[in-house]
Amino acid sequence: MRILAILMVSLLTGCSTVQGVWDAYFMAKFDVNEYQYITRIRTHAQLGTPKCGTDAVVEHVKYIHVVSQEYKNYAEMIPRNENSFQLANTLTNITDDFYKRYQGDKAPSAVYCKAKFAAIERSAENIQRVIGAKPR
Amino acid sequence: MKAQDILDSISGTKTDDPRMAQAAGLLAEYTKEFQAGRLSSEEYQELVADLQVENLIYAQCDDLAAKERLNSICSAVLSAASLLSSV
Numbered sequence: 470m471r472i473l474a475i476l477m478v479s480l481l482t483g484c485s486t487v488q489g490v491w492d493a494y495f496m497a498k499f500d501v502n503e504y505q506y507i508t509r510i511r512t513h514a515q516l517g518t519p520k521c522g523t524d525a526v527v528e529h530v531k532y533i534h535v536v537s538q539e540y541k542n543y544a545e546m547i548p549r550n551e552n553s554f555q556l557a558n559t560l561t562n563i564t565d566d567f568y569k570r571y572q573g574d575k576a577p578s579a580v581y582c583k584a585k586f587a588a589i590e591r592s593a594e595n596i597q598r599v600i601g602a603k604p605r
Numbered sequence: 606m607k608a609q610d611i612l613d614s615i616s617g618t619k620t621d622d623p624r625m626a627q628a629a630g631l632l633a634e635y636t637k638e639f640q641a642g643r644l645s646s647e648e649y650q651e652l653v654a655d656l657q658v659e660n661l662i663y664a665q666c667d668d669l670a671a672k673e674r675l676n677s678i679c680s681a682v683l684s685a686a687s688l689l690s691s692v
Contacts, residue, residue: 493675552669581648599669
């Protein structure tokens with residue numbers, strides 16, 4: 470029955486491969502931990518923004534660095550979860566550089582800090598939207 | 606390319622794509638901050654590179670959203686098929 474339904478959907482949607490429909494049907498379901506990771510990243514980007522230019526910002530930068538790495542590692546080993554892992558992996562490109570800049574002797578500028586938090590917040594919001602819409 | 610050239614080319618470009626418009630707005634903002642000396646050269650380069658990363662995240666989100674839509678269609682077809690078979 471399932472195989473027949475997948476074939477039917479492939480024909481109806483004009484999907485070029487049955488594999489694509491198969492992957493979509495058996496994709497990883499909504500995962501509360503994944504959703505929590507991305508929510509925490511977004512929240513700390515919001516909370517860190519007003520602290521740019523002060524020493525207090527470092528804890529938020531560090532927290533985002535750790536949680537985005539955790540999210541990536543968590544998403545990686547879930548079967549049929551490639552899309553979520555890709556998103557986590559891409560997000561770490563932004564968060565890693567941010568963290569590295571705070572490891573140097575000279576503190577980054579407040580303008581840079583606010584722009585980075587804003588980029589992380591926008592990205593996390595978009596990821597949160599699609600992660601939250603995963604099938605239950 | 607000089608910062609002013611970047612600002613000139615952004616202001617001369619029109620786009621209907623809201624994501625591109627947002628990226629262009631951010632690029633103009635970063636360039637102005639760099640010109641004013643409030644961003645270092647390295648910081649400016651990193652923020653501009655992040656715009657490309659964000660664009661990639663948008664594309665990856667679109668891929669996942671498309672998969673979710675397809676999953677809903679599959680589930681609906683299966684439900685309809687099992688309903689029909691029970692009649």
